[in-house]
Amino acid sequence: MEKNLIVNKKRECGSCTMCCQWLTGKVYEYEFYAGNPCHFLSCDGCSIYNDRPNTPCKVYECAWLCDDKTYFPEWFRPDQSKIICSWKEWKSGFYYLDVDECGEQIDSKYLNWLVNAHFKYKLNINLKILGGVTYFGEPEFLEFAKNNTCDINY
Numbered sequence: 001m002e003k004n005l006i007v008n009k010k011r012e013c014g015s016c017t018m019c020c021q022w023l024t025g026k027v028y029e030y031e032f033y034a035g036n037p038c039h040f041l042s043c044d045g046c047s048i049y050n051d052r053p054n055t056p057c058k059v060y061e062c063a064w065l066c067d068d069k070t071y072f073p074e075w076f077r078p079d080q081s082k083i084i085c086s087w088k089e090w091k092s093g094f095y096y097l098d099v100d101e102c103g104e105q106i107d108s109k110y111l112n113w114l115v116n117a118h119f120k121y122k123l124n125i126n127l128k129i130l131g132g133v134t135y136f137g138e139p140e141f142l143e144f145a146k147n148n149t150c151d152i153n154y
Contacts, residue, residue, distance in 0.1 A: 010068035011077075017041055018062075018078035022102040023086075025056040034103070063087050063097060071121060073113075078102065081110050088126070090144050096124035096137065105130065 020038040025031070027048075030039035040048045052058060063085035064072045078084045082104045087095045099114060106129050115136070118125050124137030126145060135145040 011065050013065060014077075015045065016077055016079040017045060018082075018084055018102050019060055020046065022084060022100060023056075023060070025060075027053060027057060034100075060086075071117060076110065076113070082106070083110055090124070090141060090148075094124075096126055096141060096145075099125060099127045099129075101129050 017037075020032065020041045022034050024033045025038075027038055027040055032038040038046075040046055040052070046052060046057070062078055064076050064078060066087065072085070075081065076085075082102045083106055084100045084102060086098045086100075088098045090096050097114075111129075114125060114127065117123055118136040122138070124141040125135065127134045127136065135142055137145070
């Protein structure tokens, strides 16, 4: 997918904190990763929201958040779908969709949507499910994926 097809942010996080719980990063001196949520995450959300650092907190936006409903339906929000999709650049100006499960096996509803979106929108996808990785996409992307680690990291 070309960069110009990734749309500007039109949605709000609301109560979703899945990126704080399942992605990998570091906020101040505290690391977080799947199974070890951000140190500053409370039951009410981010306890340092007004003072959160630019990276990763202000910079990261999941693919659902960036979307203006062109691709992702409302029900794909990470706290509802239990998956996080992120746009990652694989060559200058071209992106793939990086998909991570969030503590639960991906529901067939979301998997079916991803496979259909691959064909409909010609998306290159790095799908990490059930402890494995599956790639969908054009031959050049598949070659890139075979030779590179496509994990999300802030």
